[in-house]
Amino acid sequence: MLYRTTGQFKTSYRTDQALFPIRQDAFLLTIILIFAWAILPFTASEFAFQTLLIPVLIYALAATGLNILTGYAGQLSLGTGAFMGVGAYACYKLITIFPEMNLLIAVLLSGVFSAGVGVLFGLPSLRIKGFYLAIATLAAQFFLVWLFEKWPWLYNYNASGAIQVPNVDIFGVAIAGPLATSQAQYYFVLGVVTLLTVITINLTRGSLGRSWKAVRDMDIAAELIGINLLKAKLMAFAVSSYIVGVAGALFVFLWRGAAEPNLFDIELSFRVLFIAIIGGLGSILGNYLGAILIVALPVILNTVPELVGLEIKSATVEHINVMIVGALIIFFLIVEPHGLARLWQLIREKLIIWPFPH
Amino acid sequence: MEILGSIFIDPFVDMVAAPDFLLQVLWEGLVSGVLYALIALGFVLIFRSSRIFNFAQGIMVVFAALTLVGLHAAGLPAWVAFIATLGVMFLLAVGIERVVLRPLVNQPDIILFMATIGITLFLVGGGEIIFGGENKVMISDELGIPDGSLEFNPWDGFLLIEARDVTVVFGAVVMVAALLAFLNYSRMGRAIRALGDDHQAALSVGISLTTIWVLVWFLAGIIALMTGIAWGSRAGVSFALEIIALKALPVLMLGGLESITGAIVGGIAIGLLEKLFEIYWGQPLLGGSTEAWFAYVLALVVLLFRPQGLFGEKIIERV
Numbered sequence: 001m002l003y004r005t006t007g008q009f010k011t012s013y014r015t016d017q018a019l020f021p022i023r024q025d026a027f028l029l030t031i032i033l034i035f036a037w038a039i040l041p042f043t044a045s046e047f048a049f050q051t052l053l054i055p056v057l058i059y060a061l062a063a064t065g066l067n068i069l070t071g072y073a074g075q076l077s078l079g080t081g082a083f084m085g086v087g088a089y090a091c092y093k094l095i096t097i098f099p100e101m102n103l104l105i106a107v108l109l110s111g112v113f114s115a116g117v118g119v120l121f122g123l124p125s126l127r128i129k130g131f132y133l134a135i136a137t138l139a140a141q142f143f144l145v146w147l148f149e150k151w152p153w154l155y156n157y158n159a160s161g162a163i164q165v166p167n168v169d170i171f172g173v174a175i176a177g178p179l180a181t182s183q184a185q186y187y188f189v190l191g192v193v194t195l196l197t198v199i200t201i202n203l204t205r206g207s208l209g210r211s212w213k214a215v216r217d218m219d220i221a222a223e224l225i226g227i228n229l230l231k232a233k234l235m236a237f238a239v240s241s242y243i244v245g246v247a248g249a250l251f252v253f254l255w256r257g258a259a260e261p262n263l264f265d266i267e268l269s270f271r272v273l274f275i276a277i278i279g280g281l282g283s284i285l286g287n288y289l290g291a292i293l294i295v296a297l298p299v300i301l302n303t304v305p306e307l308v309g310l311e312i313k314s315a316t317v318e319h320i321n322v323m324i325v326g327a328l329i330i331f332f333l334i335v336e337p338h339g340l341a342r343l344w345q346l347i348r349e350k351l352i353i354w355p356f357p358h
Numbered sequence: 359m360e361i362l363g364s365i366f367i368d369p370f371v372d373m374v375a376a377p378d379f380l381l382q383v384l385w386e387g388l389v390s391g392v393l394y395a396l397i398a399l400g401f402v403l404i405f406r407s408s409r410i411f412n413f414a415q416g417i418m419v420v421f422a423a424l425t426l427v428g429l430h431a432a433g434l435p436a437w438v439a440f441i442a443t444l445g446v447m448f449l450l451a452v453g454i455e456r457v458v459l460r461p462l463v464n465q466p467d468i469i470l471f472m473a474t475i476g477i478t479l480f481l482v483g484g485g486e487i488i489f490g491g492e493n494k495v496m497i498s499d500e501l502g503i504p505d506g507s508l509e510f511n512p513w514d515g516f517l518l519i520e521a522r523d524v525t526v527v528f529g530a531v532v533m534v535a536a537l538l539a540f541l542n543y544s545r546m547g548r549a550i551r552a553l554g555d556d557h558q559a560a561l562s563v564g565i566s567l568t569t570i571w572v573l574v575w576f577l578a579g580i581i582a583l584m585t586g587i588a589w590g591s592r593a594g595v596s597f598a599l600e601i602i603a604l605k606a607l608p609v610l611m612l613g614g615l616e617s618i619t620g621a622i623v624g625g626i627a628i629g630l631l632e633k634l635f636e637i638y639w640g641q642p643l644l645g646g647s648t649e650a651w652f653a654y655v656l657a658l659v660v661l662l663f664r665p666q667g668l669f670g671e672k673i674i675e676r677v
Binding site for chain 1: 667
């Protein structure tokens with residue numbers, strides 16, 4: 001009923017290929033955007049900003065970057081964490097070398113550095129395929145984290161070996177550092193994430209996105225129909241690492257506030273990979289659903305025992321969390337290997353033909 | 359010029375100047391290489407028979423070692439605890455096959471890979487709850503692993519070899535020989551290899567997929583237990599062991615995902631080379647702890663020349 005498509009006729013190919021072929025999709029998205037831009041920022045508590053809203057957006061952005069590479073172009077990557085690190089360290093260097101620079105420009109520029117590193121480690125993808133390619137990104141993962149630790153110039157030779165976010169403001173509003181309010185941080189993150197998501201959606205719909213999908217499905221066949229493999233694969237690595245790098249800069253500057261090299265180790269890579277896979281490979285919506293699940297799950301699991309009145313040690317809760325996340329990953333993979341986005345697709349199809357099953 | 363000299367000449371001068379130290383480094387490298395090879399062997403067995411890239415092999419090592427130590431601490435004699443641990447690994451294999459693998463038959467590789475990461479997280483959480491996270495001492499004396507060390511004096515130098523390292527290397531050789539004999543001469547072993555060659559052909563001659571999968575995961579569990587004992591007697595049993603398991607990935611890539619020979623050669627090569635690089639190039643020139651990435655970069659360079667690894671099956675692609 002809510003999703004009835006009667007009366008929505010398509011009279012040209014252009015309307016058929018539109019971003020929202022069904023009016024209700026656009027309507028639903030408008031409601032979500034109004035919530036995200038106008039209602040949540042004024043109603044959410046400090047706790048909700050810091051443990052749910054901001055991390056969900058940042059993780060979703062990182063997963064979007066990974067999804068371009070793994071979901072659209074079919075190149076498995078286990079080095080997302082390190083590429084996030086490149087973005088974060090690049091942003092830190094930019095801000096400390098040019099303190100006058102607008103943070104927005106610094107964040108968007110820092111992605112360029114990680115894109116460069118990404119292309120460098122993407123070069124082997126032209127020769128190495130499948131699981132073997134995972135080694136190239138793993139080499140990036142371990143080498144870069146080692147570099148973050150051993151190259152003092154990156155953290156300005158300070159004694160702790162960690163980077164500390166300075167106070168940064170844009171037009172008089174504190175955005176990053178200890179003085180910033182969560183609301184301002186949220187708006188900044190939301191703005192960047194929205195911008196990059198819109199660009200990504202259109203990239204994946206365009207000719208570049210189609211060539212990525214062809215490469216994913218079979219790269220030799222793609223080459224035979226005239227797709228330039230070198231360009232398609234390296235563009236996938238560049239765009240993916242760019243987005244991941246921006247996510248990394250946001251991760252440190254607008255959420256964590258400080259970072260040590262081991263923040264970017266392989267566990268971060270796997271967390272982003274979980275989000276992309278549980279959300280659904282080859283889907284943009286899935287990244288958000290996956291990020292909501294992975295970020296919210298520990299928060300919920302932490303509050304449940306208190307609500308029920310059980311007294312469990314926090315270390316035990318931590319371990320139970322790890323166990324439940326593991327079990328849930330297996331559960332979701334069994335129930336729907338194509339991820340949460342696919343689940344939503346099925347529900348939507350059911351809603352369109354509801355109440356008749358066929 | 360000075361830089362070139364310190365890269366290309368000085369390390370070799372050091373090696374020739376102190377041959378006994380070089381031997382010591384090589385021995386250390388060999389022992390850790392053997393342990394990498396053992397972990398990689400568990401991966402290869404599972405990959406050959408089911409095309410599953412089993413990320414959980416590392417945590418299986420930890421879990422097996424923890425179970426063994428935990429059962430012994432609960433009062434069982436060492437050898438009874440050993441056999442009981444084998445039983446636990448068998449139950450684990452059956453459980454994984456039933457709950458995880460059976461519903462996921464025929465899914466893309468990456469989905470199965472993710473599922474094994476799910477298993478890893480589940481075992482990490484479970485292991486921490488049951489056994490606790492603190493470092494434990496492997497019951498090597500009770501299992502009859504000799505203690506003490508041997509000293510040699512080659513070229514008027516000094517070389518120290520731990521007796522338990524000798525046991526580890528010797529035990530690994532025996533185990534690999536037994537495994538190869540099993541795979542090549544027993545009925546079940548041949549079935550495993552048949553399944554690795556062609557799933558459908560193997561099914562059509564009556565080989566049971568589920569039985570073989572349980573068997574393969576059980577074998578990987580036995581290898582995990584052996585690796586756990588070997589590594590645990592050197593460095594204690596803790597979840598840090600899991601990191602070492604990641605080292606098995608470059609070993610596999612270097613040797614080729616399908617090849618048992620590749621796992622062994624790759625493991626020993628990486629163990630030796632990363633130790634040499636760390637001592638003679640990493641510490642003087644790069645500030646140390648290059649062992650964290652050397653293996654991966656080495657494997658990457660080798661793969662650029664041989665995309666299927668040193669001993670892997672040649673990848674033939676058709677459109």
